[in-house]
Amino acid sequence: MRTRTLVHVAALSAVGAMALSACSNSTSGGGLSGSASSGGGGGTTYTVAFEGPLSGDNAQLGINEVNGVQLAIDQANAKGDLGFTAKLLKADDGGDASKAPAAAAQVLQDATVMGVVGPSFSGASKAVGNIYGAAGLTIVNPSASNGTLQTLGFKTWHRVVPNDYAEGPAVADWMAKKFKKVFIVNHLSDYGAGVAGAVEKELKAKGVTVQTAGVDAKTTDYGAISQTVKQSGADAMFYGGYDAQGALFAKALTAVGFTGARVAGNGVKSSVFTAGAGAAGNGWYFSCGCQDATVAPSAKDFTAAYTKAFNTPPSTYSPEAFDATNIVLDAIKAAKAAGKVDRAAVNDQVNKTDYAGITAQIKFGPNGDLPAGTGTVNLYTQKNGKIVSLGDVSKAS
Amino acid sequence: MTDFMNYLVLGLTRGSMYALIALGYTLVYGVLQLINFAHSEVFMSGAFGSYLVIGMFVHDGQHLAWWQVSLVMILGLLSGALVGAGVAWALERVAYRPLRQRGAPKLAFLISAIGMSFFLSQLAGKLFNRLSQNQFPSYFDQNKAVLHILGAAVSRIQLIVIVTALLMMFSLDRLVSGTKLGRSIRGVAEDAPTAALMGIDIDKTISRTFIIGGALGGAAGFLFGTTFVFSNIMGFIPGVKAFAAAVLGGIGNIRGAMIGGLLLGVVENIVPTAPWDGSGGWIGLQWTDVVAFVVLILVLVFRPTGILGERLGRAA
Numbered sequence: 001m002r003t004r005t006l007v008h009v010a011a012l013s014a015v016g017a018m019a020l021s022a023c024s025n026s027t028s029g030g031g032l033s034g035s036a037s038s039g040g041g042g043g044t045t046y047t048v049a050f051e052g053p054l055s056g057d058n059a060q061l062g063i064n065e066v067n068g069v070q071l072a073i074d075q076a077n078a079k080g081d082l083g084f085t086a087k088l089l090k091a092d093d094g095g096d097a098s099k100a101p102a103a104a105a106q107v108l109q110d111a112t113v114m115g116v117v118g119p120s121f122s123g124a125s126k127a128v129g130n131i132y133g134a135a136g137l138t139i140v141n142p143s144a145s146n147g148t149l150q151t152l153g154f155k156t157w158h159r160v161v162p163n164d165y166a167e168g169p170a171v172a173d174w175m176a177k178k179f180k181k182v183f184i185v186n187h188l189s190d191y192g193a194g195v196a197g198a199v200e201k202e203l204k205a206k207g208v209t210v211q212t213a214g215v216d217a218k219t220t221d222y223g224a225i226s227q228t229v230k231q232s233g234a235d236a237m238f239y240g241g242y243d244a245q246g247a248l249f250a251k252a253l254t255a256v257g258f259t260g261a262r263v264a265g266n267g268v269k270s271s272v273f274t275a276g277a278g279a280a281g282n283g284w285y286f287s288c289g290c291q292d293a294t295v296a297p298s299a300k301d302f303t304a305a306y307t308k309a310f311n312t313p314p315s316t317y318s319p320e321a322f323d324a325t326n327i328v329l330d331a332i333k334a335a336k337a338a339g340k341v342d343r344a345a346v347n348d349q350v351n352k353t354d355y356a357g358i359t360a361q362i363k364f365g366p367n368g369d370l371p372a373g374t375g376t377v378n379l380y381t382q383k384n385g386k387i388v389s390l391g392d393v394s395k396a397s
Numbered sequence: 398m399t400d401f402m403n404y405l406v407l408g409l410t411r412g413s414m415y416a417l418i419a420l421g422y423t424l425v426y427g428v429l430q431l432i433n434f435a436h437s438e439v440f441m442s443g444a445f446g447s448y449l450v451i452g453m454f455v456h457d458g459q460h461l462a463w464w465q466v467s468l469v470m471i472l473g474l475l476s477g478a479l480v481g482a483g484v485a486w487a488l489e490r491v492a493y494r495p496l497r498q499r500g501a502p503k504l505a506f507l508i509s510a511i512g513m514s515f516f517l518s519q520l521a522g523k524l525f526n527r528l529s530q531n532q533f534p535s536y537f538d539q540n541k542a543v544l545h546i547l548g549a550a551v552s553r554i555q556l557i558v559i560v561t562a563l564l565m566m567f568s569l570d571r572l573v574s575g576t577k578l579g580r581s582i583r584g585v586a587e588d589a590p591t592a593a594l595m596g597i598d599i600d601k602t603i604s605r606t607f608i609i610g611g612a613l614g615g616a617a618g619f620l621f622g623t624t625f626v627f628s629n630i631m632g633f634i635p636g637v638k639a640f641a642a643a644v645l646g647g648i649g650n651i652r653g654a655m656i657g658g659l660l661l662g663v664v665e666n667i668v669p670t671a672p673w674d675g676s677g678g679w680i681g682l683q684w685t686d687v688v689a690f691v692v693l694i695l696v697l698v699f700r701p702t703g704i705l706g707e708r709l710g711r712a713a
Contacts, residue, residue, distance in 0.1 A: 057529040057630075188683055211676070214683035220625060220634060223407040224666045225682050231400055231675025244529040248626065255540045255552065256403075276530035276626060 046341065047087040048073060048328050049107040050321075051128070052120030052143075053095030057244045060272040061317060062120050065142055066090060067310050068321030069117050075305065076329050083336055086329055089113060097123035097190070104128040108135050114346045115140060115328035117321055122146030122191040129154035138347035139368075140327050142320035145266060145289065146194040150367040156347050157368035160324050160359065161317075162289035162377060164191070167265065168198025170377040170393050171287035175199075175236060175263060176206035183234035183260075184212045185225060185249070187241025192217070195265040196240030217245070222252035229258055236261040243268050247276025254280040266290060269380055269387060270316045278385065285390075286380040291319050291359040292389040299358040323357035330355065400673040402549030404666045410555045410624070412662020413562030417617035418639035419646070419654035420569060421485070421610035427586040427649045428606045431503070434510040435492065436614055437636025438517035439485045441629060443615025444622035445521055446480025447473045448533055457534040466537045470557060473533075473619045481615015482608045488513055489607040494600070514632075521629035530626035539624075558620050565613060566655050572609070573651055582606055586649065641693050647703030656704060665689050 050069045052062035066088075073086045089110055091103035100119055107113055108131070115138045119125045125144040132139050133155035140158045141149075147165030150157060175182060182203055186196035196212070203210050211232050215225050226249070229237050237253070237260055239246055246268040253262065262284045269286035277284070291299060299319050306314040306322075331349035335341045338349075355362045365371040379393040390396050418440050425433040451473050455461065461469065492509045525531075542550035573579035581602045584592035593599050621627065621635065638661060646657025668688045670678040680688060696704060 055527070059527070213677040213681060216683055216686060218634065219685065220631075221411060221665070221685070223411070224404060224670055224685075227400075227403050227407060228670060228675055228677055228682070231403075231673075232677075233675065247530055251625070257540070257550075272529070275528070276532070278532065278535070 044341075045085045045087050045112055046114045046332050047089050047110055047112040048325055049089040049091055049110070049113045049116045049118070051091040051093055051100070051103050051107060051116055051118035051124070054090060054092040056094040056096070058095040058121070058242055058272075060243070060270055060315075061143070062092070062095065064270070064315040064318045065118070065120055065321035067306065068142070068314065068318040069325045071302075071306055071309055072322045072325035072329065074309070076326070082329065082333060084332065084341075086332075087112070091118075093119055093121075093124050095121045095124060097121075097127040100124035100127040101131060104131045108132075108137065113137065114332050114341065114343060115350070117142060117324045117328065119144060120317070121189075122149060122194065123189055125149055126152065126190055129157060132156055136343040136347060138328065138331070138343065138350045140324040140350060142324040143266075143290075143317040144191070146190050147198060148194065150369045154368070156350075158327075158350055158353075158364045159369050160320050160327070160357070160362050161266075161370075163369060164195040164198050164265070166372075167287055167289045167377045168195050169202040171238075171263065171265070171285075171379070172199045172202035173206065174287075174379065174393050174396055175238065176203055176208050179208065179234075179236035179261065181209040181211070181232070181234045182236045182238055183229045183232050184210060184238045184240065185229065186212060186214045187217050187239070187245055188214050189217045189241065191242070191265075191267055192240040194240075195267070196238070199238050199240070199265075215241075217241070219245075220248060222249045223256070225249070226252040226256040226258060229253065229260075230256050234260055236263060239264040239268065241265075241267060243270040243273040244276060247273050247281065250277035250280040250284060261285065263287070266316070271387075274382055274385055274387060277382075281382045282384065284382045286382075286387070287377055287393055288316070288380060289377050290317055292378065292380070292387075302358050319357075319359050323355070323359050323362060326357065327353050327355050327362065399548030400675065401667070402547045404670050404673055405663060406546070406549050406551050406555055408663035408666030409659065410558050410662070411666065412642075412659035413559050414617050414621050414624075414635065414658075415639045415642045415662050416566060416655045416658025417562050417613045417620075418635055419643040419658045420566070420651065421614040422640050422643040423646075423649055423651060423654040424582075424606050424610040426643070427651075428582060428589075428603050429493070429497075429506075430649075431493070431506045432510065432640065433488075433607075433610075434507070434636075435488055435513035435517060436485075436610065437632030437639075438514050438521075439481050439488065439611045439632075440614040440618045440621070440635065441518065441521060441627070441632040442484045443477035443481035443618025444627035444631065445525055445618075445629075446615065447477035447619040448531065448622060448627065450476035451533060455534050455536040457536075459534070459536045461536050469536060470561075473623065474561060474616045477615040477617075477619030478612035479615070481618060482612040484517070485607040485611020485614070486604060488517075488611075489604055494603075518629050518632065525629065527629060529628045529630070531622075531628055532626055533623050554624050558624060561616070561620065565616060569609070569613065570651065578602075578605060638689070641690065645693050645696055645703055647705040647707045649707050650703065650705045653703055653705035660704075661689055661692070664692050668692075 050066045053059050054062045091106045093100040093103035120143050122144040138156045145164045147163045184196050266288035269288050331346045334349040335345040377393045379390040379396045380387050421436045492513045539554035540552045544551040581597045585602045642657035642661040643654045646653025669680040669682050
């Protein structure tokens with residue numbers, strides 16, 4: 001009797017789980033996938049997929065990006081010279097490497113998808129790079145900055161931002177000018193470990209005393225680590241991690257009375273951090289291989305259109321996602337002009353990209369990354385609850 | 398020594414909150430032999446509820462006199478406790494009582510609990526927001542040190558959390574061991590059919606047990622939200638930890654939950670950071686959860702019923 005009950009329960013919960021996952025698929029997929037496509041040129045429809053966190057703790061970053069993608073698609077459709085109708089497919093991976101393969105499967109099911117913008121996060125990118133690669137579907141990544149992704153043999157990998165091996169040393173050089181002892185806190189994620197490692201290496205090379213510690217990526221308790229940072233006597237702290245957790249850490253550091261400087265990578269620079277950390281976030285520095293769309297002159301039109309469409313100014317990685325989408329759209333257009341639109345042809349066209357984007361002049365090296373020396377790493381700081389740009393980190397004082 | 402004390406204070410603050418939440422698990426387990434996995438959401442709703450109430454009286458950046466701060470704190474605790482108690486009461490009515498009346502197997506309760514946990518957490522996300530860090534208005538300087546123990550600074554908020562938690566635990570202990578309601582709770586826990594024969598209304602007692610556990614959990618939600626941040630998914634990790642704390646102390650044992658909670662908080666902060674010299678520690682903070690659960694396993698290996706033992710129906 002007992003085993004029978006167990007079997008019933010197991011069967012029931014299995015059915016329930018399937019029903020649930022079916023629900024979530026249909027809401028994040030079909031239901032929301034269509035943009036308000038106006039204009040439309042020609043009968044065929046090609047889809048640009050976005051994969052990133054649209055729910056959960058890190059959803060803000062995904063929303064920043066998907067809005068950029070949406071805007072690029074809407075503008076292209078409205079302009080009417082595409083020769084096809086562009087559509088957006090949103091795949092939500094929650095920013096989680098374990099959910100990314102399911103999101104990728106959802107993308108690959110749709111035969112009209114010709115390119116992926118995303119995944120937003122490095123861990124998720126690592127998990128699905130080969131899945132997209134095997135399907136020949138081009139990836140144009142707007143934000144996953146881990147420094148090893150380009151070395152993993154992903155066949156269709158492209159990325160429009162400098163990776164952490166470019167960003168980390170740049171901010172470390174700046175820190176080496178100002179600080180004698182740096183405590184590096186590594187949030188144990190692919191992104192966090194990557195950027196923390198890059199910063200550590202460069203700081204040591206410059207003769208700065210470095211101490212490191214790791215914290216679990218999901219913890220909410222930053223009291224003990226803050227206490228440790230304070231006791232170490234470091235005059236600066238570098239945090240390799242993401243915004244939501246960074247805000248908790250910022251509050252805890254203030255609570256224990258740490259007086260040194262706080263520096264973090266691109267993962268922390270967002271409105272989630274400023275809102276969460278409040279006053280405790282003031283004075284934090286952020287490095288980012290991204291453009292501040294509210295000040296960069298090339299992005300003015302973009303900022304205006306974005307603000308109009310979404311009632312909020314563009315935030316971290318919105319411009320990058322906008323550029324990445326335009327690269328995919330241009331590649332589809334070029335493939336169409338060359339006579340054949342399929343995933344392989346689009347990927348070939350993306351490889352040949354030379355695109356004047358609002359963030360930079362974008363070309364891809366053989367490994368899919370921006371060639372060395374292109375792309376600027378900027379320094380930002382939080383002032384009175386707002387993130388302001390301090391310009392190129394190599395020139396910042 | 399100073400450094401050690403700093404970590405100890407951090408651990409006690411954390412541990413007090415674990416203990417308050419753990420009491421909810423242990424009380425319900427006592428009367429129903431059921432792990433109420435939705436209790437973490439009772440804790441969460443306490444945070445949201447008290448936020449709504451407090452938000453009517455104070456706003457961010459306001460400076461209040463000490464007695465006003467105390468009033469707001471008491472209001473927050475009461476409203477958090479009230480909301481927590483209400484949610485726990487409704488939870489029992491909706492998710493457990495119908496099952497109990499139909500004599501459903503134990504597993505059905507468990508699934509019902511998990512279902513309610515998802516439901517409440519998503520409901521809060523729908524009703525309020527899904528941001529990961531909502532904050533209470535800041536109406537006093539929480540981090541100002543008010544007390545130095547062996548060189549370690551104890552901040553206002555830490556003192557408030559520890560003292561209120563201890564007070565609530567003491568009152569609960571008195572309530573369970575000294576009042577009529579406490580006696581009926583113990584009676585139901587020890588032997589429900591016999592208790593019913595003695596004239597105890599079992600349904601009412603179970604309902605009230607949920608209310609007491611919910612009130613403690615809701616108040617803990619307020620304290621947690623004030624100290625850290627709150628969100629619709631804030632309950633999960635503290636919930637798992639508090640459940641572990643309840644098992645550590647001996648599930649069903651009220652004093653056990655208190656000791657288990659405090660101990661778990663202290664272990665989490667002290668063990669990974671030893672030798673407390675700012676070097677990051679021999680073990681390192683990334684191992685915090687591993688340390689906590691290794692301690693749990695070690696205790697259970699040598700004392701399978703927890704530190705104080707699984708003693709249903711007795712105060713200690």
